[in-house]
Amino acid sequence: xxxxxxxxxxxxxxxxxxxxxxxxxxxxxxxxxxxxxxxxxxxxxxxxxxxxxxxxxxxxxxxxxxxxxxxxxxxxxxxxxxxxxxxxxxxxxxxxxxxxxxxxxxxxxxxxxxxxxxxxxxxxxxxxxxxxxxxxxxxxxxxxxxxxxxxxxxxxxxxxxxxxxxxxxxxxxxxxxxxxxxxxxxxxxxxxxxxxxxxxxxxxxxxxxxxxxxxxxxxxxxxxxxxxxxxxxxxxxxxxxxxxxxxxxxxxxxxxxxxxxxxxxxxxxxxxxxxxxxxxxxxxxxxxxxxxxxxxxxxxxxxxxxxxxxxxxxxxxxxxxxxxxxxxxxxxxxxxxxxxxxxxxxxxxxxxxxxxxxxxxxxxxxxxxxxxxxxxxxxxxxxxxxxxxxxxxxxxxxxxxxxxxxxxxxxxxxxxxxxxxxxxxxxxxxxxxxxxxxxxxxxxxxxxxxxxxxxxxxxxxxxxxxxxxxxxxxxxxxxxx
Amino acid sequence: xxxxxxxxxxxxxxxxxxxxxxxxxxxxxxxxxxxxxxxxxxxxxxxxxxxxxxxxxxxxxxxxxxxxxxxxxxxxxxxxxxxxxxxxxxxxxxxxxxxxxxxxxxxxxxxxxxxxxxxxxxxxxxxxxxxxxxxxxxxxxxxxxxxxxxxxxxxxxxxxxxxxxxxxxxxxxxxxxxxxxxxxxxxxxxxxxxxxxxxxxxxxxxxxxxxxxxxxxxxxxxxxxxxxxxxxxxxxxxxxxxxxxxxxxxxxxxx
Ligand SMILES: Nc1ncnc2c1ncn2[C@@H]1O[C@H](COP(=O)(O)OP(=O)(O)OP(=O)(O)O)[C@@H](O)[C@H]1O
Ligand SMILES: [Mg+2]
Numbered sequence: 001x002x003x004x005x006x007x008x009x010x011x012x013x014x015x016x017x018x019x020x021x022x023x024x025x026x027x028x029x030x031x032x033x034x035x036x037x038x039x040x041x042x043x044x045x046x047x048x049x050x051x052x053x054x055x056x057x058x059x060x061x062x063x064x065x066x067x068x069x070x071x072x073x074x075x076x077x078x079x080x081x082x083x084x085x086x087x088x089x090x091x092x093x094x095x096x097x098x099x100x101x102x103x104x105x106x107x108x109x110x111x112x113x114x115x116x117x118x119x120x121x122x123x124x125x126x127x128x129x130x131x132x133x134x135x136x137x138x139x140x141x142x143x144x145x146x147x148x149x150x151x152x153x154x155x156x157x158x159x160x161x162x163x164x165x166x167x168x169x170x171x172x173x174x175x176x177x178x179x180x181x182x183x184x185x186x187x188x189x190x191x192x193x194x195x196x197x198x199x200x201x202x203x204x205x206x207x208x209x210x211x212x213x214x215x216x217x218x219x220x221x222x223x224x225x226x227x228x229x230x231x232x233x234x235x236x237x238x239x240x241x242x243x244x245x246x247x248x249x250x251x252x253x254x255x256x257x258x259x260x261x262x263x264x265x266x267x268x269x270x271x272x273x274x275x276x277x278x279x280x281x282x283x284x285x286x287x288x289x290x291x292x293x294x295x296x297x298x299x300x301x302x303x304x305x306x307x308x309x310x311x312x313x314x315x316x317x318x319x320x321x322x323x324x325x326x327x328x329x330x331x332x333x334x335x336x337x338x339x340x341x342x343x344x345x346x347x348x349x350x351x352x353x354x355x356x357x358x359x360x361x362x363x364x365x366x367x368x369x370x371x372x373x374x375x376x377x378x379x380x381x382x383x384x385x386x387x388x389x390x391x392x393x394x395x396x397x398x399x400x401x402x403x404x405x406x407x408x409x410x411x412x413x414x415x416x417x418x419x420x421x422x423x424x425x426x427x428x429x430x431x432x433x434x435x436x437x438x439x440x441x442x443x444x445x446x447x448x449x450x451x452x453x454x455x456x457x458x459x460x461x462x463x464x465x466x467x468x469x470x471x472x473x474x475x476x477x478x479x480x481x
Numbered sequence: 482x483x484x485x486x487x488x489x490x491x492x493x494x495x496x497x498x499x500x501x502x503x504x505x506x507x508x509x510x511x512x513x514x515x516x517x518x519x520x521x522x523x524x525x526x527x528x529x530x531x532x533x534x535x536x537x538x539x540x541x542x543x544x545x546x547x548x549x550x551x552x553x554x555x556x557x558x559x560x561x562x563x564x565x566x567x568x569x570x571x572x573x574x575x576x577x578x579x580x581x582x583x584x585x586x587x588x589x590x591x592x593x594x595x596x597x598x599x600x601x602x603x604x605x606x607x608x609x610x611x612x613x614x615x616x617x618x619x620x621x622x623x624x625x626x627x628x629x630x631x632x633x634x635x636x637x638x639x640x641x642x643x644x645x646x647x648x649x650x651x652x653x654x655x656x657x658x659x660x661x662x663x664x665x666x667x668x669x670x671x672x673x674x675x676x677x678x679x680x681x682x683x684x685x686x687x688x689x690x691x692x693x694x695x696x697x698x699x700x701x702x703x704x705x706x707x708x709x710x711x712x713x714x715x716x717x718x719x720x721x722x723x724x725x726x727x728x729x730x731x732x733x734x735x736x
Contacts, residue, residue: 436557438583447574
């Protein structure tokens with residue numbers, strides 16, 4: 001073996017950094033799913049009757065639905081009765097400030113690089129942390145509320161802002177939208193809620209960290225962001241989970257609503273545990289994310305960097321309803337070892353002069369499979385709609401696969417659409433060129449891959465971009481030899 | 482500086498270099514000429530550490546060390562520089578970023594402090610003058626969309642920044658217009674000192690009017706069939722390689 005190959009071997013053995021387990025007393029419901037379990041969850045959360053009914057309706061719909069099988073992913077059947085649908089750190093009451101949060105929990109977030117305490121003190125990012133099913137802390141709340149911004153856990157929102165929640169919940173992703181959204185609607189336990197009032201520009205990045213800790217639980221969070229007229233918000237989402245041999249299910253729903261002239265920028269760095277080298281364990285990430293540009297001149301951009309999860313099934317989409325509204329999707333999806341990703345977007349052009357941009361970068365290594373699946377749909381009245389799509393795939397080695405399924409449905413002759421797609425192999429030539437200038441293979445791969453993803457990374461807020469670059473390096477370690 | 486002894490190398494069982502002997506002393510410039518496919522780029526690649534070539538026989542001593550013991554990036558750090566015949570494009574990576582990463586990797590290896598952004602920019606400004614390169618090319622992705630001539634200039638800029646002991650220029654002159662040729666050659670000459678050496682691979686005598694070689698070698702079918710002074714280049718220009726193909730006996734080596 002050449003010394004280079006040995007280096008790479010060593011690097012591959014580097015393990016998932018966030019794989020530790022927090023030992024903390026949990027309140028967990030027995031495995032299985034039934035109306036009783038849903039009533040239990042709803043009662044635990046002291047929810048109003050309408051929400052319980054909403055959940056039950058979702059559950060009944062779900063029971064009539066089939067798990068989708070059209071995605072380019074392959075996994076053994078999931079036993080939905082073998083999952084616990086509620087798990088929460090034992091807390092007597094919801095903590096009023098960080099001082100009341102269990103130090104073990106805070107310690108966990110430290111290890112993840114999210115010191116909540118410091119976050120609160122230093123200016124910068126407001127964080128909502130969701131541990132298994134419940135939100136444990138939201139920082140910066142007061143400062144934000146002075147501006148009329150609501151940023152809290154979903155459960156709190158249900159209690160404190162029931163009218164807003166009731167108005168928007170399910171308005172973008174209805175309960176019966178798809179199998180996983182129905183499941184989520186029935187059993188979701190927490191998540192984040194954001195409301196930006198008219199004319200307010202949120203002065204800081206709002207951020208949620210999701211963490212799956214308990215064994216045998218699923219995580220079903222629900223995020224709802226509403227940007228009222230002339231407002232702006234940038235929202236970041238990060239995720240990690242401990243190393244488990246079992247697969248764990250994560251089925252989240254995210255709904256965004258942008259009113260007239262409002263802008264929502266939603267960025268995700270998804271680093272759930274991907275399973276080991278041979279594909280044992282890892283998170284099944286089956287997520288429904290959709291934004292509605294309800295108002296004129298509104299804009300929603302999705303930026304995602306997906307490096308984790310055993311299976312990713314995710315299509316952050318935009319419904320461009322308001323005239324002149326804009327939808328954007330910037331994505332980097334990295335798969336290594338046995339990971340499978342089927343991800344992309346849908347841009348539904350309804351209003352006039354609506355525009356959408358899709359930039360997708362797929363990087364596959366090892367034995368992984370990486371699929372881009374996208375739909376651009378131009379409705380009959382969407383005069384002057386425009387779309388630009390660019391889907392680039394990069395392959396590392398000969399044992400991985402990349403697939404591209406760009407669907408177009410056009411019902412209006414005035415639409416302009418452009419589609420570009422490339423597939424490249426990370427070149428021995430490129431690596432040698434870097435080596436010949438003194439740059440190590442590891443650094444060369446990092447540099448080349450980051451260059452490949454540049455158009456996406458530059459859409460991320462600065463700190464997130466740095467983190468994403470590092471993550472990419474870690475995910476791909478040992479994939480070129 | 483460099484001593485190649487009976488070097489045999491090939492790829493996938495096919496022998497390309499069939500016993501190369503070559504000695505380059507400090508301060509010398511050697512030119513290698515030869516027909517297409519004779520093995521010039523292969524020799525350059527073997528020296529620079531391209532992994533796909535198998536070395537079946539022979540040795541390469543560089544500054545008293547066995548060069549074949551070093552990986553490509555170690556060789557670069559040890560002062561071996563290859564200006565590529567076909568420079569590679571790296572989309573999305575800015576030229577400046579690449580140069581800085583390269584320089585700092587080399588400096589780190591040599592135990593010198595890495596340069597910060599300010600010092601690096603000062604250095605690069607000065608080196609740009611050497612090849613009269615357009616500032617705009619610095620912020621563009623490495624070689625992407627560069628014209629043939631711009632790519633070659635960029636190679637020499639990299640050379641100027643990395644300050645090698647042994648520079649191997651593989652057809653750096655091809656694709657250059659007359660003015661660019663002069664500029665690039667001047668750049669190479671300015672970088673030349675009594676301590677460092679260069680191997681210049683070319684098809685054209687013209688380059689050697691600017692970069693004056695101490696020795697000219699003729700490489701045919703994987704062997705050096707003749708070596709001589711710069712007059713040999715004129716002879717080749719006039720008579721082509723046909724006469725050289727008939728030279729069976731490997732010619733005497735070195736200066
Ligand atoms: N990677 C490779 N795989 C197969 N054959 C190769 C490879 N690299 C070089 N060769 C062969 O080795 C021979 C020498 O090639 P090389 O590139 O060294 O020639 P050259 O002297 O540089 O030619 P030119 O003047 O055209 O640049 C050619 O026949 C070429 O096809
Ligand atoms: Mg050549």
